[in-house]
Amino acid sequence: MDNYTNNNTAKRYRAHVSILGTTQIHLRNPYIIAWWSAAFPGFGHMILSKYLRGFTLFIWEVIINLKANVNLSMIYSFQGNIDMAKEVLDTRWLLIYIPVYIFAIWDSYRTTVDMNNVYMLAEHENHPFNTFSIGALEINYLDKRNPVLSFLWSLFMPGLGQLYIHRIVTAFFVIIWTVAFFYFSHALEAISLLFLGEVQQATSIIKPEWLLFFPSLYGFAVFDSYINTVENNKLYEKVQRSFLTKNYQNPNFQILKGHKVE
Incomplete structure (x- = not known):
């Protein structure tokens, strides 16, 4: 089977190359992904290539943040004007902001843990995937x-x-x-x-x-x-290592472990 062909028979794939980009799963630190979601909801999911979820949370953050005056309140806090920081906050929007903000952090952490498990299984299967994609508008390839x-x-x-x-x-x-x-x-x-x-x-x-x-x-x-x-x-x-091993390495080739010199 060609190492560069995705015949859509595997249960899991490590990567997919399309005209829109190269999407792959690999081991990630769930705490780092959760931190990016805390820095800006949606970023953690976008790092994981969970675009629809990430874009939704990102747009939500911009709209609700501005409506609740969260950033403006932070500016006043940095200046030491705590009374003004509390005054500008709009609680009608702020109470909507908090639960979704927490969800973004939790869900990105949970998704990272799940995807790490999927990666380990996909790595064990080691199934071939496409590494070149060409279309009317774009060309993409793994390099x-x-x-x-x-x-x-x-x-x-x-x-x-x-x-x-x-x-x-x-x-x-x-x-x-x-x-x-x-x-x-x-x-x-x-x-x-x-x-x-x-x-x-x-x-x-x-x-x-x-x-x-x-x-x-x-x-x-x-x-x-x-x-x-x-x-x-x-x-x-x-991918290159796998291709060269399969097509150019002698099937009888073995690396013998040496004896430790006393």
């Missing part, structure tokens, strides 16, 4: 890329690191929301004014409730692109 470049492109603009490793779904979603955050926060206008020395005007036009989304967004973009580049490289090496 090695530089994790440092993924890191750097994500720093320049969130989503570019995902584009570099052909993680199209995540890249499209992250880029769209990055543009929205830049627009509504007036961050680029404020930066331009800072270069002109207009510090007071730059401070006055900034929208902190939108600006506070950026640390989590940039952190996720960098982490997700870097980790997926590393894991894709590992998967590529594993």
Whole structure:
């Protein structure tokens, strides 16, 4: 059986290569995934390639956060203005925010544990999967890329690191929301004014409730692109090793264990 062919007969597959990206399961630390869900609901699921769940929780976080003034309350807390922080919170929205926020953390942790178990079973089956996909709009194939470049492109603009490793779904979603955050926060206008020395005007036009989304967004973009580049490289090496062993290694070849020299 060709090591590059997915004949859809296995119960579990380690990876799938399509024109939209390379999706794979591998061992992950459930605490790290849960932490990303705590940093921004939806990110933990997106790292796991659970896109529909991740996008739903992400959009929910943006809408409810702004309605409840959570980010604005955090800004006042950072400034030591606790009374104002409590005053701006809208409890009508806040009480909706809390249970879904906790669910996002719990569900991402639970899903990671389940997927780690599935990975161990898929690794044991070691079933072949497709490594090349071509369509009318795109071509995608499994190969090695530089994790440092993924890191750097994500720093320049969130989503570019995902584009570099052909993680199209995540890249499209992250880029769209990055543009929205830049627009509504007036961050680029404020930066331009800072270069002109207009510090007071730059401070006055900034929208902190939108600006506070950026640390989590940039952190996720960098982490997700870097980790997926590393894991894709590992998967590529594993597939190549299997292909070369099957097609070029002498079936009688054995590695004999040496005797320990006293």
